[in-house]
Amino acid sequence: MQYMKPAFRVSRSLITINPKPFIFLTSPFLTLQTLRSQSPISSFSSSMASSDFSSLPAPSLEKQFGEFRTHLEESGTLRDRIRTVVSEIESTTRLMYASILLVHHSRPTPELLEKAKTQIDVLKEKYKQLADILGGCPGQYYRYHGDWKSETQTVVSVLTFMNWLETGKLLEHKEAEEKLGLNGPEFNLDVEDYLVGVCFMSNELPRYVVNQVTAGDYDCPRKVLKFLTELHAAFRILNLRNDFLRKKFDGMKYDLRKVEEVYYDVKIRGLTPNGESVADQGIERQS
């Protein structure tokens, strides 16, 4: 009993040195005996202290990590620059989108498109800035791709919608690239981003049809249905992976159904303007 007390003292001091006392498995008696003769704690703590200060990391190690840090910091500032430009792209797109949204309020007017079109040049300028920023690091387009991906998809959706309102046709990938001035070898429009943008555009069509019919344009559903069936058929050619694009494409069929319903509603009430035969042909050819 006499030496039990010091044994406990030792164990407590060990625990305070190391917060995880799992090493302290042996019986306190054993420790005590050895402690008396050699006192390992003092030797241990002194060696720990000396190794902490004397064995500084090798200079080559420091150097490499120093280089890594500067490199990563540089790419960080590059990313910040990209982000500021991208946020400008975003606000420009929002302006454009807001002006085309007026299409749902009344019949599409050329002035409305004109107003949106003036912004295309702004976008072009912004994308040129992006390309310039990335010009310094060839081959790294996809390193920073995530920073402008979704914004660019929205840009494509607005552009394709505008183009459709104007011409009734789908803006092709190449044409979209040209509109945005993205035909350089390094900086271009990713095909998947383009396709996602097109899917976004299709989401806009059901609302458009509903509002057009309400405004008295009974031929609109036929045109939209024709376009959307074609688009849907075209998308079915693609072999998609189970990714975001696939999800968006799957959503397209709901747009199609909605437009079909509107077309049906209009047609069954005999509201279609120029004879049923024309409309029939248009659809049958697609299905």
Place this chain on the structure above:
Amino acid sequence: MLRSFSSSLHRLSLFMASEKPQRLHQITGTNFQNTTKRPKTMATATATATTATDSAMKEPFTKYTEYLNNLNDKRERVVKASRDITMNSKKVIFQVHRMSKYNKVEVLEKAEKDLAAVTNQYVSRLVKELQGTDFWKLRRAYSPGIQEYVEAATFCSFCKSGTLLKLDEINNTLLPLSDPSLQPLQINILDYLLGLADLTGELMRLAIGRISDGELEFAEKICSFARDIYRELTLVVPHMDDSSDMKTKMDVMLQSVMKIENACFSVHVRGSEYIPLLGSNDPSSFLVGVPDIEL
């Protein structure tokens, strides 16, 4: 991008042309599933060709299809290569763990040989797939394999030389794999750092193994090495792109470092308390005691 895309298309067609006769040969000899698969892919290929004539919209879409098909095929091949690299790098790491103080030289030689085989067989396959923008575009597909490879290479070299294998040094070994006219595959800093973060886990296992083998000095060396890496990484991590992934790795890393430190500590404390007769009751002190008897 289009240029590289068309060239890869060309390469793909060449590749298919060379593969075909062998494939057909296999099919006639072996299983039934393959024969059913073949015509199916042919059917989809012709289907896209016929429907494409229907409307103006479909012509550009066949182009997109080609692009997506090529991209997905390539991604698939890269993922496979990455998986092979992972698997075989793991084997190298296991080989290093077989080390004991008696067979160190032979074991490490074999490990190095295995690592060279991984480089030449599997990493070279990856190198052939990746060109230009692919390095970053398909990074997600090959990153796990490269991380494991970095881990194996640095682990091997630490056991041999006691120093950290630098990124430049790894990249130099990759240079001969690619065509000199093309841009060579260079492991990027992020994958290197992610690989290093995994290295401490292996170091921890190694340190515990060395301690039970009685190589205390080596264990202490491992300890300070792992500490250095952890310290250096703490400065770099906040600047990394996808730091959330790295942050969890850092937590695991700290745990590994602490395990090594604790193991070194307990050996330090109890190594000195070793008394042959009494110690034989306690399994861990028995292990620690072994070198003393042999020495």
